[in-house]
Amino acid sequence: MQVWGVTHRGAVRQQNQDSYAAQVLTDGRVIALVCDGMGGARAGNVASTMAVELFMEEFLKPGQEGPEEERMGHAASKANQAIFHHSVHDPECAGMGTTMVAALAGTLEAVILNEGDSRCYHINSDGIVLVTRDHSLVEDLVERGELTREQARTHPHKNLITRALGAEPVLMADCFRQPLSEGDYLLLCSDGLSNVVNEQEMLYEVIHGGSEEDCCQRLLEIALSRGAPDNVTAVLVKR
Secondary structure, eight states, X not given: OEEEEEEEOTTTOSSOOEEEEEEEOTTSOEEEEEEEEESSTTXXXXXXXXXXXXXXHHHTOTTOOSOHHHHHHHHHHHHHHHHHHHXXXXXXXXXXXXXXXXXXXXXXXXXXXXXXSOEEEEEETTEEEEOSOOOXXXXXXXXXXXXXXXXXHHOTTTTOBSOOBTSSSSOOOEEEEEEOOTTOEEEEEOHHHHTTSOHHHHHHHHHTSSOGGGHHHHHHHHHHHTTOOSOEEEEEEEO
């Protein structure tokens, strides 16, 4: 298995409040995550960095056993508690939080955890499917039939999320299992990518756009060419 990633502050923001990590484990599986921080100039960066570092530290601790969902949920909960505690006790970080999408990908399937509106897509030659569900105001409106998917993309409140790491003392993340076959891909990204690059463009770049090693960079360049109003992060995992 292979993994590549890129992150960029975009064309407008002065600071990159996205963070990511990606690693091939000794057993050949890949662990990867993307976090998009929020809560002010300093706090958003603190929250996303803390989430990535604490999740990886906890997940990679020697002797960790048990089902993958439990291990990932435990690591995310540890990060959530630390961010919440920090936001409560540091006035400069009051109200901070971060999205998280994490994937543990093996030869048969991937376990995917998400909180907020950072996404995971499953991609192969048959097409592209959004695995995760956004925890956002517009997603709730789409599910109730009050907005179309296309209207949601340009809605003025599209960035309002309903869940985030650090917002509450107890984490309520969702977990998904995605079967994987040889040649399949997972694309993890922050909304800085998914808000300006559509799914068909993602599919084209992953399958037909050129080398896999450059795919995340190509997606970033598309976002930048469209003004990239937000930070942009993408991680590509290949089975």
